[in-house]
Amino acid sequence: MTWASWTTTGVFAGRGGVLTEEAGVLSGDLTVHTTWSGQEANVAVQYSGGSDWFTVTGSPVHCSSEEDSRLLHQEVVDAVRGDAAATVPHSRPHSLPRTMPTDTVLSEEEPG
Template identity: 75%
Template sequence: MTWASWTTTGVFAGRGGVRTEEAGILTGDLTVHTTWDGREADVTVQYSGTSQWFTLTGSPVSCPTEQESRTLHQEIVEAVRAGGGATVPSTTETYR
């Protein structure tokens, strides 16, 4: 089985934070984690330094390649910094 994952710590969410399935909007100092299983990417966030992870709204998303999943992770990190209730893009077309 092919898989990969990326974690970025210390991502300060911009005004409006990020939207999660379990907890609604999160703001502040967050950690972003993306796991790719060869077909799709799962994106979660947590308050940095804590143990509870929250699913970013829109996750999982279809993602056919490891490189595209890495690009997606970076795009999401940037979206978290921008805030505005950031979510996962609905298709790979947004980050190709």
């Protein structure tokens, strides 16, 4: 099975922070991590430099392709930086952005 993951560090939450299942609203300097496997994407956040991960409300979400999961990750990063309480969006865009932000690390493996 193919999978991919993305991590963006140094995401400063906007006024509304990000809503999580385990801890409610988180704010401040956060790290956003998205893992895609098959037809599902899981999105989590942690305080940058922390050790505990928290599930972003709305995760996991159906995501039919690796490309869509990459877009999902960026949507969540942008939402966290916004003014409303960020959650994982339900609708999926259908194309990749032309450039990948430089603060995002791409990991891609095919487990053997």
